Amino acid sequence: MAAIEVTGLRKSFGAKTVLDGIDLEVPSGTIFSLLGPNGAGKTTTVQILSTLVRPDAGTVRVGGHDLARDPAGVRKLIGVTGQFSAVDSLLTGEENLLLMARLHHYDKREARAVTADLLATFDLEDAAKRPLATYSGGMRRRLDLAMTLVGRPSIIFLDEPTTGLDPRSRRTMWGIIRKLVADGVTIFLTTQYLDEADELADRIAVLDHGKLVAQGTAAELKRMVPGGHVRLRFTDPGGLDSAARLFEDTTRDDEALVLRVPGDGGVPTLRGVLDRLDAHGVDVAELTVHTPDLDDVFLALTAAKGGA
Known part of the structure; x- marks a missing residue:
């Protein structure tokens, strides 16, 4: 109850x-x-x-x-x-x-x-x-x-x-x-x-x-507000280049060998990213998920209506 x-x-x-x-x-x-x-x-x-x-x-x-x-x-x-x-x-x-x-x-x-x-x-x-x-x-x-x-x-x-x-x-x-x-x-x-x-x-x-x-x-x-992404780190520039061609609207850091793929961090999103990388034989050294925090949520949901 x-x-x-x-x-x-x-x-x-x-x-x-x-x-x-x-x-x-x-x-x-x-x-x-x-x-x-x-x-x-x-x-x-x-x-x-x-x-x-x-x-x-x-x-x-x-x-x-x-x-x-x-x-x-x-x-x-x-x-x-x-x-x-x-x-x-x-x-x-x-x-x-x-x-x-x-x-x-x-x-x-x-x-x-x-x-x-x-x-x-x-x-x-x-x-x-x-x-x-x-x-x-x-x-x-x-x-x-x-x-x-x-x-x-x-x-x-x-x-x-x-x-x-x-x-x-x-x-x-x-x-x-x-x-x-x-x-x-x-x-x-x-x-x-x-x-x-x-x-x-x-x-x-x-x-x-x-x-x-x-x-x-x-x-x-x-996951309701924008800004979430999957952060992929590679061991060589070739891997970074290959991954960048697979996804749209990505942000890359060539010096750190990092690619940020937009996503809500949910299981379906992660599965889709990993399946695509695997299908094209692209190896990833490290994967982390970044989602907005509650401050971002609070501001996004209340600011549009004049909330303080």
Whole structure:
């Protein structure tokens, strides 16, 4: 069963249309990443799916529960970590977790057991009794996510969870996210960091001006934009010359003995290149595939419509 199913989702604020009929499906136990320029509607999508904002139209099912008919059922399954830490700076890390556990109606013994487990999981045991004023940004974000997990959600919405973190803290968060998915949790991730989506997401959707302009795996999206090619390196000029005669629109580097053949990097393209070389007895010393990265995809899919 899909963890999240969205059909025809629409939302406007006054005269401004924020979401204009989007369709999504997120398989259980995967990481789904929603990308888009500022103002594209990413946060509004998360707010709707997490029952914080009502849609104007469309059907949504989260964890098998209809969002319109059973929002309470949805809330029992989900956790939400927003763009900014929702921790209480007047409390210690341990006190924040204990407070959240009591809000979930754990008794004192259960609350302390859950708190101890999460402090250990998120490597916060040494800082447990320290005030949050002494926590780094990365520690706050880890505590924020730990608080989300107090209720043992099966679906977690992470809205730009690593904004402002240094590279080491970001990678720590990536490791935590992967561990959650390995344990069966579904992650719905929005992020401004394209390398983060590339690194983590099983599937990616690009949202621009309230519409989904593309969906697929990172590899599939990269093949949608021009610039991909197969790089062939030869051991002698004769091999380079022979190969250059076999393909159109190539780019050659005679000094490096390299020929670049346009292609999307897919298996059919590679098979076609290799079959043609083999049929004409042309030996290749080295073959590498180059595809556009997600930055190229993002710019190509959003720039034409004025995305930032």
